[in-house]
Amino acid sequence: xxxxxxxxxxxxxxxxxxxxxxxxxxxxxxxxxxxxxxxxxxxxxxxxxxxxxxxxxxxxxxxxxxxxxxxxxxxxxxxxxxxxxxxxxxxxxxxxxxxxxxxxxxxxxxxxxxxxxxxxxxxxxxxxxxxxxxxxxxxxxxxxxxxxxxxxxxxxxxxxxxxxxxxxxxxxxxxxxxxxxxxxxxxxxxxxxxxxxxxxxxxxxxxxxxxxxxxxxxxxxxxxxxxxxxxxxxxxxxxxxxxxxxxxxxxxxxxxxxxxxxxxxxxxxxxxxx
Numbered sequence: 001x002x003x004x005x006x007x008x009x010x011x012x013x014x015x016x017x018x019x020x021x022x023x024x025x026x027x028x029x030x031x032x033x034x035x036x037x038x039x040x041x042x043x044x045x046x047x048x049x050x051x052x053x054x055x056x057x058x059x060x061x062x063x064x065x066x067x068x069x070x071x072x073x074x075x076x077x078x079x080x081x082x083x084x085x086x087x088x089x090x091x092x093x094x095x096x097x098x099x100x101x102x103x104x105x106x107x108x109x110x111x112x113x114x115x116x117x118x119x120x121x122x123x124x125x126x127x128x129x130x131x132x133x134x135x136x137x138x139x140x141x142x143x144x145x146x147x148x149x150x151x152x153x154x155x156x157x158x159x160x161x162x163x164x165x166x167x168x169x170x171x172x173x174x175x176x177x178x179x180x181x182x183x184x185x186x187x188x189x190x191x192x193x194x195x196x197x198x199x200x201x202x203x204x205x206x207x208x209x210x211x212x213x214x215x216x217x218x219x220x221x222x223x224x225x226x227x228x229x230x231x232x233x234x235x236x237x238x239x240x241x242x243x244x245x246x247x248x249x250x251x252x253x254x255x256x257x258x259x260x261x262x263x264x265x266x267x268x269x270x271x272x273x274x
Contacts, residue, residue, distance in 0.1 A: 008232070010056065010227065011053075011055075012053035012055065012227070012261060014231050015231070017052055020046065020050050020088075021043065021050075022042065025038045025041075026039050026147065027039070028151075028158065029155040031159065032158050034100075035103035036097060036100065036103065037059065037098045037100045038098050040096040041096070042093070044091065044092055046090065048089075049088065049089040051085060051086070053083055055084075056081075056084050056220075057098070057101070057224070058101045058176065058212055058216070059099055060077065060099045060113060060211065061076070061077040061097060062074065062077075063075050063077055063095075064096070064141045066094070068091045072142050073122070073138070074122070075123060076120070076121050076122075077119075078120070079117045079118070080118060083260065093142055095141050095150055101172070101173065101217070102172030102176055102209045103169065103173055105169045105209045106165070109164050112207055112208045112211075113207075113210060114207045117211040127161070129161075130161075141154055168208070168209060172210050175191075175205075176206075176210060178191075179214065188202065188203075188213075188215050191214065202214055222253075223261070225241075226241060227261065230265050230268045233269075236265070238265060253265070254266075
């Protein structure tokens with residue numbers, strides 16, 4: 001299967017998003033890259049409202065947000081099941097931290113990551129140690145005009161949290177990365193057996209450190225791949241892609257894609273081409 005030409009996985013209508021907002025994905029400082037996949041910075045100045053949509057990744061995010069007319073705030077966003085929709089209007093700024101799947105747990109040890117799945121909570125509800133200096137952190141991250149200064153503030157914030165070493169979190173990150181990169185992984189039972197684990201043990205590990213089960217992740221990465229192809233290739237052979245992604249047939253791919261994105265894949269690709 002040919003790889004998609006660029007990585008827009010999870011972004012619905014990526015070309016329109018990039019045309020309307022200033023969107024960047026800088027790397028964190030090297031000591032943080034074990035736990036953090038990337039930062040994502042969005043600035044906008046819109047003459048009319050725009051609604052962005054994302055098929056969420058199996059990742060926890062910390063999101064610093066400034067919307068016109070509102071006080072700045074920061075949330076922990078657990079893994080979201082459905083299509084995430086955000087209305088953008090006027091001027092604003094978001095500075096997000098995308099943790100690697102399994103990478104957030106060491107920053108908040110002692111609580112299963114699944115406790116935050118489907119939720120968006122104030123940062124201080126999840127990381128109480130940040131309560132005293134939250135206003136300082138918000139200003140440091142959201143105020144600078146220079147992107148490098150914002151990245152440096154995010155680095156300093158995370159390094160100050162000093163995540164604990166946790167081999168189980170490392171194992172969870174490794175297993176999710178295997179699922180993401182190896183399209184031959186299609187059944188949890190086979191994958192667990194290959195790793196020398198029971199299905200139940202793998203499910204417990206994922207619940208504790210990732211926030212969702214391995215089956216959900218397999219299905220979600222399939223949809224991301226299909227969405228990426230629909231975004232970048234208007235001549236997709238959907239039957240072939242369904243087989244490559246491990247679906248029993250094209251109908252299963254169409255059903256999952258439609259349930260997640262809201263329209264069938266061919267219709268989505270056609271709309272993007274118009």
